[in-house]
Amino acid sequence: PSGNYIPYTDVLRLVSWAKERNITLIVDESFGDFVESPSVVSLLEQHVLDEFPNLVVIKSISKSYGVPGVRLGILATTDQGISAKIGKEVSIWNINSYGEFFMQIWNKYKAQYVSSLTSIIQARKSLMQDLGTISYLNALPSQANFIMCEVVGGKRSFDLAVELFDRYNILIKDLSTKRGIDPKQFIRLAVRDEADNGKLVKALQEMDR
Structure with missing residues (x-):
C-alpha cells in the first residue's frame, strides 16, 4: 500500500470499466477509515454490489483497529462463483473466540x-x-x-x-x-x-x- 486515496466516484468509474470488459476488480478498503472528511468512502453497500457483480470488496479489521492478533476481516461480492470457491477454502470455525469477543464489544467503543x-x-x-x-x-x-x-x-x-x-x-x-x-x-x-x-x-x- 502507498497510502494514496482514489475518490469514490473514480473507483466506481474503474469498476464500471472493468465490468464492461468482464474483469473482476478487487478493492481493499482496509485503510478507508483513515480518509480525511470523506463524503462517501465505502463500496460495501448492497446496491453497489448488486450493480457490479464483478466487484470484490475486502477489509481487514486489524489495520484500522490496531489489533493484528484478531485476524478478522470481511469479503463481499455478489459473484456466487467466487463466494463458493472461497467458501470451500475457509475452515468451518473461521473466527476464533478473541475475534468473536471483539465483534461483540466493538460498538461499545x-x-x-x-x-x-x-x-x-x-x-x-x-x-x-x-x-x-x-x-x-x-x-x-x-x-x-x-x-x-x-x-x-x-x-x-x-x-x-x-x-x-x-x-x-x-x-x-x-x-x-x-x-x-x-x-x-x-x-x-x-x-x-x-x-x-x-x-x-x-x-x-x-x-x-
Whole structure:
C-alpha cells in the first residue's frame, strides 16, 4: 500500500470499466477509515454490489483497529462463483473466540475509535509537514495511518532502516524488496502519537547532517 486515496466516484468509474470488459476488480478498503472528511468512502453497500457483480470488496479489521492478533476481516461480492470457491477454502470455525469477543464489544467503543481516527489524521498532517524538512526524503500524500517516502540524495532505503534501528531503536518498513519499486528507493513510516513522531523526525534530522 502507498497510502494514496482514489475518490469514490473514480473507483466506481474503474469498476464500471472493468465490468464492461468482464474483469473482476478487487478493492481493499482496509485503510478507508483513515480518509480525511470523506463524503462517501465505502463500496460495501448492497446496491453497489448488486450493480457490479464483478466487484470484490475486502477489509481487514486489524489495520484500522490496531489489533493484528484478531485476524478478522470481511469479503463481499455478489459473484456466487467466487463466494463458493472461497467458501470451500475457509475452515468451518473461521473466527476464533478473541475475534468473536471483539465483534461483540466493538460498538461499545465506537466513540473512542472515531476519536482515535481524528487524532491519527491530525498527527499525519503534522508528520507530513515535519518530513518536508528532511532533504533526503520525498513524502508522498497519504490517507492511511502511514506515510510512504521516496529516499533520494544517494541514500538507500535499506541502509536508512538499519541505521534508524541501530542508532535510535526505531523500526521502519524498507520497501526495496517490493515488486515494482526498483530502481527507486522507498520506505514507509507509521503515523503514531506526537511523542513517537517527534522522536522519529528528530532522528531523521540528525541523520540529515
